[in-house]
Amino acid sequence: xxxxxxxxxLDVRDGKVVKGVQFRNHEIVGDIVPLAQRYAEAGADELVFxxxxxSSDQRVVDKxxxxxxxxxxxxxxxxxxxxxxxxxxxxxxxxxxxxxSINSPALTNPDLINQLHDVYGQQCVVIGIDSFYNxxxxxxxxxxxxxxxxxxxxxxxxxxxWVAEVQSxxxxxxxxxxxxxxxxxxxxxxAQLKAVRDVCRVPxxxxxxxxxxxxxxxxxxxxxxxxxxxxxxxxxxxIDMQExxxxxxxxxxxxxxPLGEQ
Amino acid sequence: xxQKIVIVNTGCAxxxxxxxxxxxxxxxxxxxxxxxxxxxxxxxxxxxxxSAAAAMTSIRAxxxxxxxxxxxxxxxxxxLGMQLMVESSDESNQGKIDCLNLIPGHVGRLxxxxxxxxxxxxxxxxxxxxxxxxxxxxxxxYFYFVHSFAVPDxxxxxxxxxxxxxxxxxxxxxxxYGVQFHPERSGEAGAQLLTNFVKL
Numbered sequence: 001x002x003x004x005x006x007x008x009x010l011d012v013r014d015g016k017v018v019k020g021v022q023f024r025n026h027e028i029v030g031d032i033v034p035l036a037q038r039y040a041e042a043g044a045d046e047l048v049f050x051x052x053x054x055s056s057d058q059r060v061v062d063k064x065x066x067x068x069x070x071x072x073x074x075x076x077x078x079x080x081x082x083x084x085x086x087x088x089x090x091x092x093x094x095x096x097x098x099x100x101s102i103n104s105p106a107l108t109n110p111d112l113i114n115q116l117h118d119v120y121g122q123q124c125v126v127i128g129i130d131s132f133y134n135x136x137x138x139x140x141x142x143x144x145x146x147x148x149x150x151x152x153x154x155x156x157x158x159x160x161x162w163v164a165e166v167q168s169x170x171x172x173x174x175x176x177x178x179x180x181x182x183x184x185x186x187x188x189x190x191a192q193l194k195a196v197r198d199v200c201r202v203p204x205x206x207x208x209x210x211x212x213x214x215x216x217x218x219x220x221x222x223x224x225x226x227x228x229x230x231x232x233x234x235x236x237x238x239i240d241m242q243e244x245x246x247x248x249x250x251x252x253x254x255x256x257x258p259l260g261e262q
Numbered sequence: 263x264x265q266k267i268v269i270v271n272t273g274c275a276x277x278x279x280x281x282x283x284x285x286x287x288x289x290x291x292x293x294x295x296x297x298x299x300x301x302x303x304x305x306x307x308x309x310x311x312x313s314a315a316a317a318m319t320s321i322r323a324x325x326x327x328x329x330x331x332x333x334x335x336x337x338x339x340x341x342l343g344m345q346l347m348v349e350s351s352d353e354s355n356q357g358k359i360d361c362l363n364l365i366p367g368h369v370g371r372l373x374x375x376x377x378x379x380x381x382x383x384x385x386x387x388x389x390x391x392x393x394x395x396x397x398x399x400x401x402x403x404y405f406y407f408v409h410s411f412a413v414p415d416x417x418x419x420x421x422x423x424x425x426x427x428x429x430x431x432x433x434x435x436x437x438x439y440g441v442q443f444h445p446e447r448s449g450e451a452g453a454q455l456l457t458n459f460v461k462l
Contacts (some may be wrong), residue, residue: 003384071282076447096278121312123380123408203382256384259451262402
């Protein structure tokens with residue numbers, strides 16, 4: 001049976017892992033490679049690395065850390081941030097990343113999704129969506145350039161429409177980051193994830209809001225997502241990976257077991 | 263004397279992942295599209311991601327088809343590399359395309375019966391035998407998959423996986439082996455499988 005995935009997310013800036021609250025005030029958490037290795041050994045099913053400055057910053061970003069991760073990690077990993085062209089994506093994939101995640105550049109140039117699909121295949125094209133629940137209008141709104149507060153802007157897209165659009169263009173997976181929940185550890189946005197799940201036929205990854213093991217159980221059982229992404233609860237040691245996975249297994253959520261523990 | 267292990271440079275993007283995985287096992291590898299180097303190798307890896315049509319175009323452009331068809335040493339195709347080993351594939355805008363014809367069989371769209379595609383993530387594999395490539399890998403071991411096309415379960419199947427339909431997680435025909443999953447990204451289970459292949 002296909003297991004649900006637990007995905008620690010490491011936000012990267014200048015080759016270091018950082019973490020902010022609701023996309024702001026980033027503090028350094030540690031070096032990338034040892035942290036990545038630690039998560040892989042602890043039982044993470046996949047890792048995501050977001051180069052958070054890249055998308056909102058015009059300079060060329062050093063991505064040599066991608067191949068340093070690929071050398072030591074034996075689970076899949078995805079790289080996000082600053083990938084604006086097929087050439088950028090190819091460079092990251094050749095360094096050993098399994099998938100590339102596109103967010104703001106896909107909103108600026110949606111054809112990029114089709115191009116990536118045609119050149120590298122649907123399996124490696126992940127679309128990240130930063131979605132904000134506007135309580136005044138009751139709408140889910142897509143934002144871009146969220147890596148830099150001064151440039152963050154609302155797009156013309158409503159989230160469910162953008163989810164449909166990226167699928168029609170060849171997205172292989174969608175990571176839905178619910179901005180209202182990000183970094184505050186109050187639980188995933190189950191209502192929003194359920195709404196997106198209804199229109200999402202490719203794997204859907206929940207992001208933003210994990211604070212307790214119960215939140216993971218809820219998001220798998222209630223929103224039927226394929227994976228749950230989280231950062232601070234892992235970086236700060238609030239949730240232990242082994243305990244999380246065994247609790248999810250007991251709750252009836254399919255989890256990967258290591259070799260020899262079938 | 264150390265074995266000579268060659269990864270065929272198919273022009274696909276997961277070549278470094280396969281190379282790094284073998285290096286983690288302490289195995290020396292060379293990535294090459296040189297026909298003489300590939301023919302002389304003790305073991306050959308055929309990696310691949312992306313679409314079958316694009317990969318076959320790249321392999322044809324490098325004039326590798328006769329060399330690959332003449333290999334008698336153990337060859338392991340990985341993911342799309344496995345799919346390229348059979349006779350033909352439906353994964354093309356032009357309908358059915360010819361593959362390398364190293365193993366009888368055909369690649370079709372995975373009939374996932376309403377489940378999400380691509381089939382992406384860790385799924386359990388059931389080997390048909392517990393020696394050779396799957397030595398030390400019991401039924402129910404998790405491997406990492408990412409694909410939308412598959413070879414059905416048939417007489418060349420070395421391991422099965424279920425996702426809407428039962429399909430071939432691994433194939434074997436003579437010296438040609440293929441795995442649909444990514445051993446280079448399948449943790450300890452993948453390392454065990456790669457070690458088994460190197461020891462064949």
